[in-house]
Amino acid sequence: xxxxxxxxxxxxxxxxxxxxxxxxxxxxxxxxxxxxxxxxxxxxxxxxxxxxxxxxxxxxxxxxxxxxxxxxxxxxxxxxxxxxxxxxxxxxxxxxxxxxxxxxxxxxxxxxxxxxxxxxxxxxxxxxxxxxxxxxxxxxxxxxxxxxxxxxxxxxxxxxxxxxxxxxxxxxxxxxxxxxxxxxxxxxxxxxxxxxxxxxxxxxxxxxxxxxxxxxxxxxxxxxxxxxxxxxxxxxxxxxxxxxxxx
Amino acid sequence: xxxxxxxxxxxxxxxxxxxxxxxxxxxxxxxxxxxxxxxxxxxxxxxxxxxxxxxxxxxxxxxxxxxxxxxxxxxxxxxxxxxxxxxxxxxxxxxxxxxxxxxxxxxxxxxxxxxxxxxxxxxxxxxxxxxxxxxxxxxxxxxxxxxxxxxxxxxxxxxxxxxxxxxxxxxxxxxxxxxxxxxxxxxxxxxxxxxxxxxxxxxxxxxxxxxxxxxxxxxxxxxxxxxxxxxxxxxxxxxxxxxxxxxxxxxxxxxxxxxxxxxxxxxxxxxxxxxxxxxxxxxxxxxxxxxxxxxxxxxxxxxxxxxxxxxxxxxxxxxxxxxxxxxxxxxxxxxxxxxxxxxxxxxx
Numbered sequence: 018x019x020x021x022x023x024x025x026x027x028x029x030x031x032x033x034x035x036x037x038x039x040x041x042x043x044x045x046x047x048x049x050x051x052x053x054x055x056x057x058x059x060x061x062x063x064x065x066x067x068x069x070x071x072x073x074x075x076x077x078x079x080x081x082x083x084x085x086x087x088x089x090x091x092x093x094x095x096x097x098x099x100x101x102x103x104x105x106x107x108x109x110x111x112x113x114x115x116x117x118x119x120x121x122x123x124x125x126x127x128x129x130x131x132x133x134x135x136x137x138x139x140x141x142x143x144x145x146x147x148x149x150x151x152x153x154x155x156x157x158x159x160x161x162x163x164x165x166x167x168x169x170x171x172x173x174x175x176x177x178x179x180x181x182x183x184x185x186x187x188x189x190x191x192x193x194x195x196x197x198x199x200x201x202x203x204x205x206x207x208x209x210x211x212x213x214x215x216x217x218x219x220x221x222x223x224x225x226x227x228x229x230x231x232x233x234x235x236x237x238x239x240x241x242x243x244x245x246x247x248x249x250x251x252x253x254x255x256x257x258x259x260x261x262x263x264x
Numbered sequence: 265x266x267x268x269x270x271x272x273x274x275x276x277x278x279x280x281x282x283x284x285x286x287x288x289x290x291x292x293x294x295x296x297x298x299x300x301x302x303x304x305x306x307x308x309x310x311x312x313x314x315x316x317x318x319x320x321x322x323x324x325x326x327x328x329x330x331x332x333x334x335x336x337x338x339x340x341x342x343x344x345x346x347x348x349x350x351x352x353x354x355x356x357x358x359x360x361x362x363x364x365x366x367x368x369x370x371x372x373x374x375x376x377x378x379x380x381x382x383x384x385x386x387x388x389x390x391x392x393x394x395x396x397x398x399x400x401x402x403x404x405x406x407x408x409x410x411x412x413x414x415x416x417x418x419x420x421x422x423x424x425x426x427x428x429x430x431x432x433x434x435x436x437x438x439x440x441x442x443x444x445x446x447x448x449x450x451x452x453x454x455x456x457x458x459x460x461x462x463x464x465x466x467x468x469x470x471x472x473x474x475x476x477x478x479x480x481x482x483x484x485x486x487x488x489x490x491x492x493x494x495x496x497x498x499x500x501x502x503x504x505x506x507x508x509x510x511x512x513x514x515x516x517x518x519x520x521x522x523x524x525x526x527x528x529x530x531x532x533x534x535x536x537x538x539x540x541x542x543x544x545x546x547x548x549x550x551x552x553x554x555x556x557x558x559x560x561x562x563x564x565x566x567x568x569x570x571x572x573x574x575x576x577x578x579x580x581x582x583x584x585x586x587x588x589x590x591x592x593x594x595x596x597x598x599x600x601x602x603x604x605x606x607x608x609x610x611x612x
Contacts, residue, residue: 028467058461062329072469078459080332081471083355086325089289089317093329093337094459096313097287101333101461119325122318 024051028076036235038192038225039067042135043075045202049209050077050102059102062091064116066108067141085116088123091130102213104131109150110140113173117149124179127217131208134175134220136250137227145230149173152249157230172249175222180255180263185217187256191224193242197252204254216259224250265444272407272437273298275445276366276430277306279411280338283418284451285364286312287337289326291319293345294378295434296368300340310448320345324352324365331356331363332470334458336418336451340366343376346384346392353427354393358472362421364414365399366430368437371592372567379592380434380515385570388431389543398488400428400495401542403513407441413540415446424491425457431542433565435515435594491544498546499538502528503553506535508604511575512563513539516590520563522597527604534604542571547578557583558611561604565590584611 024047033039050056059077063069064087072079082090087105095103105112112120112134123130139157140146147157147164150172154163166172176189186208190201201223208219224246226238233241254262270278277299280288288303300316307314313330317323323339330337341349346367356363367388371381388401400420404410410432417428454460459468474480499517501524503509510520517538527534537553539546560579562572569587576585586607588600 057463060333060459060461072471076462076467078462078468079470080329080459081359081469082325082328083351086321086328086352089322089325090329090332092315093287093289093326093331094333095329096315096326097330097333097335097337097453098460118318119322122322125318126315 024048026051026056026076027074029074031074032070033067034229036226036228036238037067038137038223039135041192041198042133042223042225043071045198046133046205047075049202049206053206053209055102055209055213058100059104060094060098061104061106062087062094063106064111065142066111068106068108068111068135071106085111085114086119087111088116088119088130088132092123092128095128095130099129102209104133104209106133107135108141109134109136109138110148113149113175120175121178124182124184124218124220127182127184129212129215129217131212132220133205134222135225136222137225138246139227139230141227141230152245174250176255179220180261183259184219184256185211185259186219188254189222189224189250189252191242191247191252192226193224193239207257222250224252267442267444269440270407270443271298271440272410272432273368274302275407275443276410276414276432276437277302278445279414280364281306281310281312282446282448283336283415284449285336285338285418286310286451287327287330287335288313288339289315289317289323290339290341291317291323291345293342295370295437296340296342296366299366320348321351324349327363328352328356328361331361332359332459334453334455334460338364338366340368342368343370343384344374346387350387350393353399354391354395354397356427357397357399358395358474359470360425360473361427361470362418362425363427364417364421364430365427366432369431369433377592378434380565380594381592382433382514382516382565383567384431385542385564385566388429389545396484398491398543399426400491401431402428403431403540403542404436405514405517405538407436407439408443410436411443411445420495424487426491431514433514495541496544496546496548497540498549499540500549500552501536501538503535503537505533506554507533507558508561508608509535509537509553509557510561510563510600510604511537511539511571513542513571515594516563516565519595519597520600523600523604526597527601532601532605532608534601545574545578550578559583559607560585561588561607562586563588563590563595563600565594567591
């Protein structure tokens with residue numbers, strides 16, 4: 018039997034739905050913080066939506082911001098306590114819809130924080146409404162006939178919004194396979210290294226399944242990410258050490 | 265300390281720095297923009313941080329973060345921008361964090377206009393944001409009092425772990441007066457509740473304290489009851505023998521003070537009750553008023569009466585409460601005296 022090692026930062030079992038990607042992302046983030054010896058000086062900023070369930074189960078200091086404003090709150094912390102490892106953890110509705118301005122301006126000012134944006138293409142906690150990242154044709158509770166891009170616009174690609182900015186690190190990963198999860202861990206580690214080296218703004222977007230609101234099982238959710246979501250939201254590193262890697 | 269001639273907004277800013285404020289995130293809007301301009305160079309000089317935020321929403325949430333990290337933090341705004349701060353003020357009150365907010369009031373609803381007014385009284389004193397919270401609201405009537413009250417506001421914010429507000433107006437903010445500034449104060453940011461990484465201790469969660477306090481309803485009611493009982497401040501001028509008592513705060517109170525002088529010289533017994541705290545409203549001050557007072561006159565620079573309702577509650581309608589509205593125009597002290605004389609005639 019191999020030993021089951023759970024990061025000490027995961028102080029309680031998570032509260033996410035079965036098959037949700039947040040649990041994996043939580044685990045990866047916890048491993049990175051512990052391996053980098055940052056667990057004791059980390060401060061997280063989250064708002065509402067499924068991410069806020071982490072406040073009881075993920076044992077770093079936390080601040081819960083108003084919906085969308087986690088980046089601004091994180092900036093307030095980091096500016097007065099630059100020695101802390103300050104990160105945001107938000108879903109796509111939170112960070113890219115109501116919080117688009119706060120998210121973008123943290124990047125525009127190249128604030129020395131790390132943003133983790135979990136893209137599952139839907140508003141999860143409020144019951145499956147359309148998000149900026151919902152795919153064309155995607156059925157949600159507010160696009161019951163499928164998202165009509167003629168009416169609602171194309172899905173928002175935050176990497177494209179940010180990659181021309183002079184920021185430290187930018188990547189998009191996924192939890193669709195073990196290989197992807199290993200890469201995601203590298204991305205999150207690079208993002209946090211960038212922050213702790215004073216390298217400026219770092220952001221990792223994570224493609225993640227929401228089986229509950231996608232009305233899929235876990236296997237088909239992961240296949241959907243692999244076969245469909247990734248074609249709209251390509252994974253990889255886009256900015257590294259302040260340089261474009263895809264130019 | 266030598267006295268200096270300073271503009272209201274500049275003096276308020278310098279006093280905040282000297283009170284130990286080390287973080288400001290805010291957005292320009294007239295008539296408070298000098299606060300940003302002043303702090304943009306002064307805070308870095310004092311080892312603090314100034315950020316011109318992309319919006320008031322972002323600015324107040326930066327303040328939320330800095331306050332949660334234990335630092336004395338503030339923002340300021342005016343009218344339309346003050347409306348945008350309300351979401352954050354509600355969150356900061358709910359998380360029971362100390363912070364200071366300034367509203368340099370301007371005229372009107374919607375966009376309104378940039379000239380002096382006292383239109384935001386309800387928003388400041390009734391909560392403004394959603395839910396069950398209160399904030400201490402201080403109303404300076406001079407540049408010196410702006411300096412004195414913002415220091416008190418930071419201290420009281422810490423004492424109660426609750427946001428405090430300065431409700432100023434364009435006149436007080438834009439006028440120049442001589443002031444004495446306090447000594448520099450350094451604030452220790454390492455309160456036990458401040459987020460800075462857990463450093464071997466338990467992890468801390470800054471969010472609505474309602475999640476963690478047993479019998480929260482009773483707890484929060486008691487907190488605000490204690491503040492309401494202890495924190496009332498006012499100035500009274502010749503109210504003990506007054507036939508008519510003017511009630512006014514901020515810039516209006518200065519005109520009323522002159523009105524009292526003019527009236528008394530003519531043998532008309534006017535008095536003035538000047539709330540310094542608008543929440544809690546200084547109900548106790550009304551106990552000093554002549555029990556045979558014939559009427560109160562609430563003098564406000566608004567289009568619609570607001571403070572008058574608090575005056576009615578405070579005096580328990582033992583005498584009629586009349587209303588003098590300045591609206592967009594600052595009234596002449598003589599006009600207030602004329603109105604007082606006419607009210608007293610009607611009362612005979």
